[in-house]
Each structure stands twice: as C-alpha cells, then as structure tokens.
Amino acid sequence: xxxxxxxxxxxxxxxxxxxxxxxxxxxxxxxxxxxxxxxxxxxxxxxxxxxxxxxxxxxxxxxxxxxxxxxxxxxxxxxxxxxxxxxxxxxxxxxxxxxxxxxxxxxxxxxxxxxxxxxxxxxxxxxxxxxxxxxxxxxxxxxxxxxxxxxxxxxxxxxxxxxxxxxxxxxxxxxxxxxxxxxxxxxxxxxxxxxxxxxxxxxxxxxxxxxxxxx
Ligand SMILES: [Zn+2]
Numbered sequence: 554x555x556x557x558x559x560x561x562x563x564x565x566x567x568x569x570x571x572x573x574x575x576x577x578x579x580x581x582x583x584x585x586x587x588x589x590x591x592x593x594x595x596x597x598x599x600x601x602x603x604x605x606x607x608x609x610x611x612x613x614x615x616x617x618x619x620x621x622x623x624x625x626x627x628x629x630x631x632x633x634x635x636x637x638x639x640x641x642x643x644x645x646x647x648x649x650x651x652x653x654x655x656x657x658x659x660x661x662x663x664x665x666x667x668x669x670x671x672x673x674x675x676x677x678x679x680x681x682x683x684x685x686x687x688x689x690x691x692x693x694x695x696x697x698x699x700x701x702x703x704x705x706x707x708x709x710x711x712x713x714x715x716x717x718x719x720x721x722x723x724x725x726x727x728x729x730x731x732x733x734x735x736x737x738x739x740x741x742x743x744x745x746x747x748x749x750x751x752x753x754x755x756x757x758x759x760x761x762x763x764x765x766x767x768x
Contacts (some may be wrong), residue, residue, distance in 0.1 A: 556629045560592050566618060567611070586722050593637030601645055610630060613654065620656030626726035626740070635662040635677060643670065681701065691728055696765035705764035712753045719765040720744065722755070728765070 554562055564571040574595050583586035590638075600615040622634035635724045639662055642648050652660055665681070683689070683698045690696075693751060699705040706713040718731035727739035729746060737746045744755045744762070755762055 554622075554625060554627075554630065556589065556627060556633065559589055559630060559633065563592065563596060563618065567596075567615070568580070569611075570596060571601060589633050590637045592635060594641045597638060597641035597645075601642075601647075604647070610762055616654055616659065617656065620659045623658040623662060628724050628726065632658070635666060639663050639666055643667075683763070685744070689765070695768040696728075696767050699764040701763055702760040712759075714746075714753060717766055719767065720753075721740075721763040721765065723761045723763070 554668050574592065577595075578588065578592075581591040585642075596615065600612050603609075603611040619634055619638045622630050622638065623759070625631050625634070639659065642651055642663075643666070644721070645651070652663055652674070655663055661681075662677075665674070665677055665679075668680065669677045674680060685698060685700050687698045688695055689698060699718075703709075703712045706715075706718060714731045714733035716730060716732040720729045720731060722729070722739040722744040723739065724743060725739050725741035727741075727744065729737050729739060729744060733746075733751065734748050738744070743757065746753045
C-alpha cells in the first residue's frame with residue numbers, strides 16, 4: 554500500500570469511521586501531508602471511543618491496521634504509522650495497557666516513541682539505527698550491514714559494484730543487487746543502476762544508500 558492509498562484502505566475497512574469523518578475530509582485534504590496525519594489522529598480518537606464503549610472487535614481490528622502500516626516497505630507509510638497513528642495515543646488515559654494490545658512491530662515503535670517523549674533519545678528510530686557489522690533478515694536471507702555511501706564499498710571515489718553487494722533505497726526499501734552487468738531501478742524510481750553507462754546512484758545523494766553484503 555502506498556502512502557496516498559492509506560486513507561482509502563482505512564475507509565474501506567472501517568465504514569463506520571468514514572461516516573464519522575466524511576464531512577470533514579474536504580478540510581483535511583488541504584493539509585501539508587495530504588490529510589493522512591489528520592485522519593490518523595481522528596481514527597485514534599475513534600478507536601479509543603470504541604474501546605470505552607466495549608467494542609473490542611473494532612479496537613483490535615484498528616490496531617491490526619496500524620500494524621500492517623508498520624510492516625510496509627515504504628518509509629513514509631511506516632512513519633505515518635508511528636508519528637501519525639501511534640503518537641496520537643500518547644495522551645490517552647488508558648495508554649499503559651496499549652503496549653500489550655499492539656502487534657510486534659507497532660509495539661517496538663510505541664516503546665521507541667515513549668523513550669523519545671521521555672527525553673531518553675534524541676530522535677525517533679535512534680535505537681534501531683544499524684551499526685556496521687549488524688546482520689539483518691530480508692526476504693528470508695541474511696545480510697551484513699557495511700555502512701552508508703560509497704565508502705562502505707571500500708572505495709573513496711567511485712561506487713565499487715559487485716554481485717556480492719546489495720544497496721537499499723531509503724524510501725521504498727528496495728534491495729538492489731550490485732551486479733555491474735545488469736540494469737535495475739528501485740520501486741520508487743530514485744535509485745538507479747545502468748550497466749551500459751556504468752552509472753549508479755540516487756537523486757538524494759549517495760550517502761543515503763545503505764550497503765549490505767550477503768552472508
Ligand atoms: Zn526507492
């Protein structure tokens with residue numbers, strides 16, 4: 554699900570929420586993030602309301618929706634899940650039990666949000682930042698994190714491409730194999746590799762590219 558499909562998916566899954574919010578949507582559509590953040594805050598109000606009325610089924614279904622957003626490959630969708638949805642729960646009187654009701658990925662980000670608001674970390678996501686040598690799982694395979702930018706490939710001036718290396722797009726999460734003989738483009742189109750011209754790079758600057766190696 555892409556960022557601009559989130560609201561439609563939400564309204565489809567929760568028609569009773571759509572009835573609540575329908576008349577206000579024209580105002581939200583003008584906000585700087587396209588309405589997703591305003592709708593997220595209203596949806597959390599709706600879920601809190603369901604919970605207090607004893608409608609546990611809708612409440613849990615709502616948390617599951619938020620969990621699915623957290624599992625997205627798209628960074629803007631995951632950010633919306635944390636900063637738009639979860640953060641709206643922060644002033645809820647019953648938030649202390651929320652951690653037990655959330656899915657695994659949401660729980661991880663909920664704890665992170667709380668650390669941030671308690672002033673224990675400087676940024677949301679800081680605790681999860683990869684360190685050189687960390688191993689991650691991606692689609693059933695294990696990769697070692699080498700760092701960011703072309704320095705991580707062991708070069709100072711040009712990208713050292715090789716089939717052993719993988720490059721991750723910060724935006725869509727696409728894992729690009731580093732084989733210099735093949736062309737490739739990430740899902741969102743900003744990370745590109747062209748064999749013919751020997752070009753490789755990303756519009757937002759090479760240091761945004763995370764470099765991995767298959768283990
Ligand atoms: Zn991308």
